[in-house]
Amino acid sequence: MxxxxxxxxxxxxxxxxxxxxxxxxxxxxxxxxxxIMLDVVLAMLPAVAVSLWLFGLDALRLLTxxxxxxxxxxxxxxxxMKRDAGIGDLSAVVTxxxxxxxxxxxxxxxxxxxxxxxxxxxxxxxxxxIGYNPFNPAxxxxxxxxxxxxxxxxxxAAPSRLSAALEPARNTLDAMTxxxxxxxxxxxxAAGSQLPIGMNGGxxxxxxxxxxxxxxxxxxxxxxxxxxAYLFYRRCIYWQVPAFFIGAVVLFSGALWLDDxxxxxxxxxxxxxxxxxxxxxxxxxxxxxxPVTKTGMVIFGAGCGALTVLIRKxxxxxxxxxxxxxxxxxxxxxxxxxTKPRIFGHxxxxxxx
Amino acid sequence: MSIVKxxxxxxxxxxxxxxxxxxxxxxxxxMPLPALLRVSTAQHLxxxxxxxxxxxxxxxRGARLAEPAGFISAAVHSPTSGVVxxxxxxxxxxxxxxxxxEIEPDGRDAWDPSIAPKPDWQxxxxxxxxxxxVEAGIVGMGGAGFPTHVKLSPPPNKPIDxxxxxxxxCEPYLTAxxxxxxxxxxxxxxxxxxxxxxxxxxxxxxxIEDNKPDAVRSMERAMAGAAGDVAIAVLKTSYxxxxxxxxxxxxxxxxxxTGGLPMDVGCVVENVGTALAIFDAIVNGRPLTERITxxxxxxxxxxxxxxxxxxxxxxDLVSFCGGTSGPVAKWISGGPMMGFAQHSLETPTTKTTSxxxxxxxxxxxxxxxxxxxSCSRCVTACPMKLLPCELSQILEAEDYAAAEALNVLDCxxxxxxxxxxxxxxPLVQHMRRxxxxxxxxxxxxxAKKKGK
Numbered sequence: 001m002x003x004x005x006x007x008x009x010x011x012x013x014x015x016x017x018x019x020x021x022x023x024x025x026x027x028x029x030x031x032x033x034x035x036i037m038l039d040v041v042l043a044m045l046p047a048v049a050v051s052l053w054l055f056g057l058d059a060l061r062l063l064t065x066x067x068x069x070x071x072x073x074x075x076x077x078x079x080x081m082k083r084d085a086g087i088g089d090l091s092a093v094v095t096x097x098x099x100x101x102x103x104x105x106x107x108x109x110x111x112x113x114x115x116x117x118x119x120x121x122x123x124x125x126x127x128x129x130i131g132y133n134p135f136n137p138a139x140x141x142x143x144x145x146x147x148x149x150x151x152x153x154x155x156x157a158a159p160s161r162l163s164a165a166l167e168p169a170r171n172t173l174d175a176m177t178x179x180x181x182x183x184x185x186x187x188x189x190a191a192g193s194q195l196p197i198g199m200n201g202g203x204x205x206x207x208x209x210x211x212x213x214x215x216x217x218x219x220x221x222x223x224x225x226x227x228x229a230y231l232f233y234r235r236c237i238y239w240q241v242p243a244f245f246i247g248a249v250v251l252f253s254g255a256l257w258l259d260d261x262x263x264x265x266x267x268x269x270x271x272x273x274x275x276x277x278x279x280x281x282x283x284x285x286x287x288x289x290x291p292v293t294k295t296g297m298v299i300f301g302a303g304c305g306a307l308t309v310l311i312r313k314x315x316x317x318x319x320x321x322x323x324x325x326x327x328x329x330x331x332x333x334x335x336x337x338x339t340k341p342r343i344f345g346h347x348x349x350x351x352x353x
Numbered sequence: 354m355s356i357v358k359x360x361x362x363x364x365x366x367x368x369x370x371x372x373x374x375x376x377x378x379x380x381x382x383x384m385p386l387p388a389l390l391r392v393s394t395a396q397h398l399x400x401x402x403x404x405x406x407x408x409x410x411x412x413x414r415g416a417r418l419a420e421p422a423g424f425i426s427a428a429v430h431s432p433t434s435g436v437v438x439x440x441x442x443x444x445x446x447x448x449x450x451x452x453x454x455e456i457e458p459d460g461r462d463a464w465d466p467s468i469a470p471k472p473d474w475q476x477x478x479x480x481x482x483x484x485x486x487v488e489a490g491i492v493g494m495g496g497a498g499f500p501t502h503v504k505l506s507p508p509p510n511k512p513i514d515x516x517x518x519x520x521x522x523c524e525p526y527l528t529a530x531x532x533x534x535x536x537x538x539x540x541x542x543x544x545x546x547x548x549x550x551x552x553x554x555x556x557x558x559x560x561i562e563d564n565k566p567d568a569v570r571s572m573e574r575a576m577a578g579a580a581g582d583v584a585i586a587v588l589k590t591s592y593x594x595x596x597x598x599x600x601x602x603x604x605x606x607x608x609x610x611t612g613g614l615p616m617d618v619g620c621v622v623e624n625v626g627t628a629l630a631i632f633d634a635i636v637n638g639r640p641l642t643e644r645i646t647x648x649x650x651x652x653x654x655x656x657x658x659x660x661x662x663x664x665x666x667x668x669d670l671v672s673f674c675g676g677t678s679g680p681v682a683k684w685i686s687g688g689p690m691m692g693f694a695q696h697s698l699e700t701p702t703t704k705t706t707s708x709x710x711x712x713x714x715x716x717x718x719x720x721x722x723x724x725x726x727s728c729s730r731c732v733t734a735c736p737m738k739l740l741p742c743e744l745s746q747i748l749e750a751e752d753y754a755a756a757e758a759l760n761v762l763d764c765x766x767x768x769x770x771x772x773x774x775x776x777x778x779p780l781v782q783h784m785r786r787x788x789x790x791x792x793x794x795x796x797x798x799x800a801k802k803k804g805k
């Protein structure tokens with residue numbers, strides 16, 4: 001009997017109360033899009049904290065600019081299209097943080113704003129807004145920036161703490177910037193040199209903790225896994241996508257490594273470097289752009305993982321996570337169509353045992 | 354006799370807030386006769402019954418007021434002795450109207466002399482017993498109101514080996530069946546033995562959710578001396594464990610084929626209340642004229658399990674429970690997952706009124722057609738393994754052929770999808786519309802075939 005005033009049925013409480021008549025069910029789990037988005041934001045907070053620690057004001061600047069720009073673009077786009085201003089669902093905040101997570105720390109703010117425009121206006125609102133976008137908006141924003149500003153998007157500032165194994169990767173002319181582990185590996189191999197990084201327990205721990213150059217949100221696998229555990233707990237993601245994403249990365253990169261360990265990094269390196277953990281738990285799991293069936297999620301996750309290694313090994317870019325996810329996004333409707341579950345009672349094994 | 358765990362995990366399902374504690378420990382109270390009873394002719398699935406009583410007739414309790422109008426239909430009997438005041442349209446719980454026979458009680462509450470107890474039912478044939486069930490106007494009391502005699506007369510090519518007694522009561526708020534299993538376990542079990550005899554079923558399982566351990570103990574005592582393959586099947590508490598197809602699967606591993614009936618897989622499921630009604634009809638010779646209804650919800654002053662005569666206006670039920678102590682935004686006939694919202698409390702109870710639930714304004718859920726975000730929670734929750742999200746979008750676009758191809762007709766309208774939907778889409782409404790259109794199309798097609 002709380003908050004009666006703004007609820008239907010109570011307008012004339014005391015006199016002739018009006019009854020609400022509607023179709024069943026008459027109760028609800030309480031879930032809402034806003035709550036889901038809030039959960040995703042909460043789940044990203046550990047990674048936000050680590051990014052602030054490792055990259056300082058640059059991380060703060062990019063996160064603030066991206067969130068503000070995404071929310072503003074969303075609001076303006078809805079207004080111009082004369083639709084309900086739908087910023088209350090917090091989905092633009094999620095896109096803003098995710099896009100910032102996918103940017104190198106030194107990227108100028110105005111470039112980030114262009115990325116936000118691509119993400120919110122082009123990838124999302126032009127298609128009709130939340131629920132209708134075929135591609136992950138944050139990844140479209142990143143792809144647009146990578147195509148438009150290839151130099152700035154691949155210039156990496158060293159974090160405040162750096163794994164000793166990566167010290168030689170510092171730029172000889174400018175000690176402030178350096179190559180990412182993936183980039184370093186790619187250029188070394190292209191130059192015909194040996195693999196630059198030897199994976200051991202210490203290096204793996206440094207990589208997992210985040211002591212490596214990279215996009216501000218992707219470096220700390222540990223912080224991301226902490227957030228992912230919360231998303232599982234809140235039922236915002238299903239295990240199939242991240243498990244098969246990472247599983248496919250391990251299998252594919254493992255096969256390459258076993259075949260030719262002199263020219264391929266071990267699977268552990270592939271999982272812990274670049275955007276695999278961020279992508280597998282926070283971006284491939286985007287509800288709108290990933291399949292709804294469990295089998296579909298398996299195929300989708302495995303496809304993301306396989307394409308990631310394919311691009312890293314043979315593609316032009318050292319990193320392939322975002323393109324892998326975008327390619328799989330485009331296949332989501334097909335995957336849904338091809339993996340419809342067997343409906344109860346439609347079985348061939350019908351009938352009596 | 355033993356207690357077994359349901360062996361197969363039914364897919365999907367949800368865990369709503371059960372809110373049963375307000376009435377679970379309250380003994381059933383019998384309600385005095387109201388001033389006027391309105392006995393509807395549409396209390397069951399199938400054709401409404403045809404009134405045989407006329408205005409001005411003096412009737413005794415148990416006298417036939419209306420006769421079945423076909424095989425899938427049921428008789429209706431006078432809930433007390435009195436005078437037929439009128440035969441007039443009355444609202445039904447589903448929101449429609451149907452002719453109802455209005456009885457003004459004379460206060461004597463005298464039984465009709467035609468009442469013939471059959472305590473020696475063991476010696477009777479299945480056919481004769483099933484005929485008595487028809488006579489007594491018994492329908493499925495779990496909610497759907499499917500005429501029981503149809504289930505009890507399977508064709509010879511469909512032998513029944515398993516009888517499942519449904520005491521799951523998975524709907525939130527409702528405790529009528531729970532109290533029945535505690536207070537009248539012997540009669541419920543005796544009813545089950547009669548059904549078993551009629552069907553010749555070898556195996557009997559009493560399905561109870563594990564949130565009702567006292568009901569399990571009570572039924573266990575009642576079944577102590579039972580012979581043969583008899584057990585209580587304890588189900589994990591989850592909605593919709595009481596849904597017929599899901600329950601059969603959970604207990605036997607058999608899937609009722611699409612469009613089929615439980616008898617297609619050798620099973621019959623009867624609600625525990627139906628078993629009691631059958632006991633009463635055979636052993637005491639009394640037709641179905643009363644039932645237990647849970648009147649509850651936070652605005653109800655004294656939430657209770659009420660034994661009331663069929664035809665009691667909802668308003669009288671509420672008054673018997675002390676009226677309401679706060680504003681009511683919605684009245685639901687049945688449970689909140691599958692029940693029907695009422696527009697007035699003039700509606701009389703029927704044989705299937707398991708509950709009358711009041712929702713306070715704060716309990717209301719507003720549904721709105723905001724875009725689907727493909728979270729797939731509905732896909733996980735759907736006990737039929739449909740894709741509710743996709744169906745709903747197709748139906749919103751009014752593409753009924755595509756919805757039929759996606760098997761909208763398999764939807765059981767349990768409401769799990771809408772319960773989980775974070776976009777609060779009215780999924781069940783979409784499904785109902787899709788099902789109605791698909792059925793209409795099928796009927797038209799059949800009529801066309803016949804015409805040729």
